[in-house]
Amino acid sequence: MDLDPKTDLTFTRRLPVPPALVWECWTTPEHIKHFFVPKPHSVAACEIDLRVGGRFNTSFDVDGQRMQNNGVYLEIIDSKKLVFTDFFSEGWKPAADPFMTAIIELQDDGEGGTIYTATARHRSEDSKSKHEAMGFFDGWGTVVDQLIDYAKSL
Incomplete structure (x- = not known):
């Protein structure tokens, strides 16, 4: 994938859980609720129709406010790649005011873990800058930490 530093944010981490478990967490509504937003915020609801064009809708509780995010899957490669967008x-x-397209890539690290890459693609430099200022790296990093802790509990 050709990344554009003007509009894309990305990071890669090694997770000490297998790709199949990471995939299960990312594709099961009940699992999403346990890691998808940094605590103390929470996922109030999640609907998944895991197919290209299928819904990926989430509702977040953030500081007492309900935030609805509706989207669809653009690409699904079983146990390897999820692409979804709002x-x-x-x-x-x-959408009237879309924010980003997310790409989650999973690769077996050969030692029972996962090489995990998360990319957020934005339609403009301004949108990317706003996401970065909101704390993309800290926020998505926290989500990964929560995903690891949750996946280990399964």
């Missing part, structure tokens, strides 16, 4: 909602309905 540029569209189910039925390919365009």
